[in-house]
Amino acid sequence: MRENYIGKATNRVDGPLKVTGQAKFAAEFTTSGLLYGVVVSGEIAKGKIDSLDDSEALKVEGVHKVFSHKNRPDIIHYINKKHEDQDSPYGEHFKPFYDEKILFNQQPIALVVAETFEAARHASKLIKIKYSEEPFLTDMQIARLEAKKPDKGKMGWEKPKSRGDAEKSFASAEVKFENEYTTSINTHNPMEMFASTVIYHGPGKLTIYDKTQGVMNSLGYVCNIFDLKKDDVQVLSPYVGGGFGSGLRPQYQLMLATMAALDMKQSVRVVLTRQQMFSFGHRPGSINTFKLGADKSGALTSIYHHVVQETSMFEEYTENIASWSGVAYHCENVDLDHKLAHVNLYTPLDMRAPGAASGMFALECGLDELALKLNMDPIELRLKNFAVNDQAHFHRPHASNELKACYIEGAEKFGWSKRNSKPRSLKDGRKFVGYGMAGGMWEANRQAIQVMAAYNKEGKLTVSSASSDMGTGTYTIMAQMAADSFGLHIDQVKAMIGDSKLPEAPLSGGSWTAASLSHGVIFACDKLKKTLFDSAKGMKNSPLSKSTFEGSVFKEGWVYDKTDLTKKVSLLDILKHEKKDEITETDGENKIMGMIKQMPYSKNTHAAVFVEVKVDEDLGMVEVTKVVSAVAAGKILNPKTARSQILGGVVWGISQALHETNLIDHNFGRIMNHSLAEYHITVQKDVGNIEVIFIDEKDDVTSKMGVKGLGEIGIVGTAAAVANAIYNAIGMRIRELPITPDKLIRAT
Amino acid sequence: MNLSEKPTHSLILKINGTDTILKIKPWTSLLDGLREYAGLSGTKKGCDHGQCGACTVLVDGKRINSCLTLAVMHDGHEITTIEGLGTLENLHPLQAAFVEHDAFQCGYCTPGQICSAVGLMNEGKVKTEDDLREMMSGNLCRCGAYSNIFDAVKEVINHKTGVLL
Numbered sequence: 001m002r003e004n005y006i007g008k009a010t011n012r013v014d015g016p017l018k019v020t021g022q023a024k025f026a027a028e029f030t031t032s033g034l035l036y037g038v039v040v041s042g043e044i045a046k047g048k049i050d051s052l053d054d055s056e057a058l059k060v061e062g063v064h065k066v067f068s069h070k071n072r073p074d075i076i077h078y079i080n081k082k083h084e085d086q087d088s089p090y091g092e093h094f095k096p097f098y099d100e101k102i103l104f105n106q107q108p109i110a111l112v113v114a115e116t117f118e119a120a121r122h123a124s125k126l127i128k129i130k131y132s133e134e135p136f137l138t139d140m141q142i143a144r145l146e147a148k149k150p151d152k153g154k155m156g157w158e159k160p161k162s163r164g165d166a167e168k169s170f171a172s173a174e175v176k177f178e179n180e181y182t183t184s185i186n187t188h189n190p191m192e193m194f195a196s197t198v199i200y201h202g203p204g205k206l207t208i209y210d211k212t213q214g215v216m217n218s219l220g221y222v223c224n225i226f227d228l229k230k231d232d233v234q235v236l237s238p239y240v241g242g243g244f245g246s247g248l249r250p251q252y253q254l255m256l257a258t259m260a261a262l263d264m265k266q267s268v269r270v271v272l273t274r275q276q277m278f279s280f281g282h283r284p285g286s287i288n289t290f291k292l293g294a295d296k297s298g299a300l301t302s303i304y305h306h307v308v309q310e311t312s313m314f315e316e317y318t319e320n321i322a323s324w325s326g327v328a329y330h331c332e333n334v335d336l337d338h339k340l341a342h343v344n345l346y347t348p349l350d351m352r353a354p355g356a357a358s359g360m361f362a363l364e365c366g367l368d369e370l371a372l373k374l375n376m377d378p379i380e381l382r383l384k385n386f387a388v389n390d391q392a393h394f395h396r397p398h399a400s401n402e403l404k405a406c407y408i409e410g411a412e413k414f415g416w417s418k419r420n421s422k423p424r425s426l427k428d429g430r431k432f433v434g435y436g437m438a439g440g441m442w443e444a445n446r447q448a449i450q451v452m453a454a455y456n457k458e459g460k461l462t463v464s465s466a467s468s469d470m471g472t473g474t475y476t477i478m479a480q481m482a483a484d485s486f487g488l489h490i491d492q493v494k495a496m497i498g499d500s501k502l503p504e505a506p507l508s509g510g511s512w513t514a515a516s517l518s519h520g521v522i523f524a525c526d527k528l529k530k531t532l533f534d535s536a537k538g539m540k541n542s543p544l545s546k547s548t549f550e551g552s553v554f555k556e557g558w559v560y561d562k563t564d565l566t567k568k569v570s571l572l573d574i575l576k577h578e579k580k581d582e583i584t585e586t587d588g589e590n591k592i593m594g595m596i597k598q599m600p601y602s603k604n605t606h607a608a609v610f611v612e613v614k615v616d617e618d619l620g621m622v623e624v625t626k627v628v629s630a631v632a633a634g635k636i637l638n639p640k641t642a643r644s645q646i647l648g649g650v651v652w653g654i655s656q657a658l659h660e661t662n663l664i665d666h667n668f669g670r671i672m673n674h675s676l677a678e679y680h681i682t683v684q685k686d687v688g689n690i691e692v693i694f695i696d697e698k699d700d701v702t703s704k705m706g707v708k709g710l711g712e713i714g715i716v717g718t719a720a721a722v723a724n725a726i727y728n729a730i731g732m733r734i735r736e737l738p739i740t741p742d743k744l745i746r747a748t
Numbered sequence: 749m750n751l752s753e754k755p756t757h758s759l760i761l762k763i764n765g766t767d768t769i770l771k772i773k774p775w776t777s778l779l780d781g782l783r784e785y786a787g788l789s790g791t792k793k794g795c796d797h798g799q800c801g802a803c804t805v806l807v808d809g810k811r812i813n814s815c816l817t818l819a820v821m822h823d824g825h826e827i828t829t830i831e832g833l834g835t836l837e838n839l840h841p842l843q844a845a846f847v848e849h850d851a852f853q854c855g856y857c858t859p860g861q862i863c864s865a866v867g868l869m870n871e872g873k874v875k876t877e878d879d880l881r882e883m884m885s886g887n888l889c890r891c892g893a894y895s896n897i898f899d900a901v902k903e904v905i906n907h908k909t910g911v912l913l
Contacts, residue, residue, distance in 0.1 A: 015847035018855030021790020021830035028789035191856040241856030274795040471853030651892025676799040
């Protein structure tokens with residue numbers, strides 16, 4: 001296959017629609033007679049609703065109905081169904097409006113449905129609720145005392161594996177240190193608020209526009225709860241205004257809008273408020289107890305990483321936080337543990353690089369502290385302990401691993417050699433300048449997927465799958481791969497995703513979409529080409545009668561014999577010959593087929609990130625003035641959109657390091673800063689010069705094209721590099737995220 | 749007070765050059781007026797509280813958060829939304845620069861970013877790169893496309909003014 005688009009910087013195919021405001025999101029589809037639903041959120045952390053008076057709300061002109069636990073449809077879903085979805089952790093899943101019990105603050109407790117948004121919003125403020133409060137606990141630092149091992153956890157959970165004798169080797173280590181690192185609770189906050197527009201066609205027949213990272217997940221969820229037939233319901237999410245993990249589980253607006261539409265036999269839209277965006281999944285807070293031991297040469301002799309992570313009272317959300325400490329570096333003695341602290345908050349939810357973003361903050365800060373004790377350069381220490389294989393998984397070799405090149409090329413680009421390891425040695429005016437670095441790692445996975453390829457009489461090729469594009473560039477890489485497969489201009493190719501009627505695709509998360517689709521698109525296009533070729537060959541007096549499929553090439557709407565390019569058949573003639581307007585084929589990969597070749601290998605992406613900060617000690621302000629992120633992630637399908645993915649990850653890392661935290665008032669068990677004014681994220685002014693380097697990395701195991709995925713790797717290690725740079729600037733080590741001005745001023 | 753006693757107001761907004769009659773309650777925000785009543789969903793709702801900038805539009809050439817103002821306050825005003833800046837066939841220079849620099853990922857904050865940049869250029873206050881960063885900081889981008897947004901806006905400002913930042 002000649003690569004005209006793959007590997008080349010290609011503008012997003014959906015770009016023009018997005019910059020002209022024509023790309024439509026879940027809350028932007030409409031129909032005549034659409035009703036608007038506004039959710040009422042509870043105001044206590046635990047207890048029960050004693051009374052809910054909606055009489056004033058119902059008097060508002062245009063209000064049709066108020067739903068709550070008192071009058072919710074008494075149908076089978078509340079009694080028998082588990083409200084499970086593809087990403088549910090083990091436990092009793094939350095059922096909105098099930099009964100009067102309050103399980104967490106901001107719990108949805110009523111839905112006002114009206115003819116206009118304004119009427120529903122106004123009426124929602126008129127509902128009078130009386131509660132009985134019960135004792136609750138939202139403070140992870142207290143709940144840690146009762147922390148316990150997970151029973152089953154969630155999909156992807158891997159019990160951290162210990163090896164050797166870390167305690168003994170730590171006791172006898174020549175150089176050692178121990179400390180505790182804390183990561184804070186963060187909320188995804190994609191710019192688009194969660195929304196579902198449910199179009200009612202008749203009993204059991206719905207079209208649902210939902211904000212989700214997986215239309216098949218939303219479809220399965222609502223069909224399960226409401227006993228609907230999958231053929232009667234279509235879930236669509238052509239454009240998703242950011243996800244970062246928040247769309248991996250269906251959120252409650254989907255269930256409430258569907259319930260209202262089915263009950264009222266009318267179309268209903270429910271959009272959450274920004275405040276309510278804080279009322280479901282979040283990145284869990286974690287407490288990392290950490291010990292490192294090494295010999296004088298810097299070789300690690302002991303790694304101890306025990307984690308306490310918060311989760312709700314009703315679900316066991318678990319993420320792999322400690323396990324990275326068992327695979328990232330070579331060490332014979334490793335002691336890892338993971339316990340859950342149950343609190344009265346909603347269950348956490350995967351958020352960009354779940355587990356790694358927290359665990360590797362601790363690990364990569366820890367190595368920086370050890371390097372200092374060893375009087376060793378942090379890169380040298382990492383090179384010394386380079387993991388030649390995966391010790392935690394049967395010493396499997398890496399499918400590919402260009403981490404060393406990340407260190408070297410990243411350091412070169414950054415100008416690491418100018419760093420003075422002594423803190424407070426470099427100033428810019430009254431600000432101290434510091435350099436820090438860290439490593440990063442994420443899994444390179446692939447999932448089962450199906451793709452349909454279709455060639456039509458307009459000479460257009462369409463590739464489609466029920467995948468999604470949350471800004472990740474899925475549309476564009478699909479079009480690139482299909483265009484190259486058929487030798488077409490990219491304008492002749494259309495990619496379709498975000499529709500549950502399309503061939504089955506996995507949830508878009510875990511950085512596996514690009515690798516999975518690389519198989520699906522290529523397999524489906526190959527199958528279609530074979531069908532087209534066979535038809536061409538079978539034509540009367542076919543120029544290709546003696547040609548073979550293996551010896552054929554597709555280009556600009558023709559199929560040629562490679563050995564004699566005068567032998568060719570037009571694809572449009574094939575359609576005429578077959579008397580069809582379109583020829584389609586569907587193909588892909590099942591899970592087992594994909595796993596066999598990969599099993600003997602450890603598959604990961606790697607990164608080294610370098611950060612320059614300027615710290616104003618008097619004000620406790622930190623500016624991140626320069627970042628270099630060197631990433632080894634196999635084949636890069638589109639350097640332009642790939643770079644954007646890493647830029648985004650770096651911005652998230654800066655945000656995690658300096659800004660983001662859900663501040664909870666433990667007297668009320670309530671998030672105090674549930675708005676974008678008070679939940680701080682990185683803004684334009686906070687971002688300095690960011691450079692992204694992609695290391696050339698060959699990989700013929702992880703996926704057919706060597707694609708390994710990029711969604712998470714950009715954030716992993718970045719927060720640690722920022723913290724390490726702050727130490728280098730002012731000699732203060734802040735081990736509790738985020739590193740806000742108050743903590744810096746207290747420390748100095 | 750019963751809301752039904754309140755009359756519905758009729759007003760004319762000149763949206764993207766076309767006089768548009770809206771019949772709405774006085775407490776409808778300009779943002780909801782555009783999205784729900786004028787059928788222009790290009791303007792985005794990201795917080796409804798003036799905290800994110802996704803709803804930025806131009807009123808008589810000035811950039812404002814359309815969620816923080818009521819539609820009835822703009823009777824007779826000229827409103828420019830993302831739909832009024834350019835078309836698929838003929839993109840506004842900022843729209844073209846955003847595509848070229850990959851200055852967005854999910855695209856949800858993008859209409860607000862672009863309208864904000866048009867307003868910024870109308871203001872004519874940007875003299876340095878730092879000014880540009882500061883004056884575009886009212887528009888949040890959760891995908892983290894900030895440096896590409898910066899490059900796109902800078903390119904258009906430089907092209908228009910001929911003065912290199």
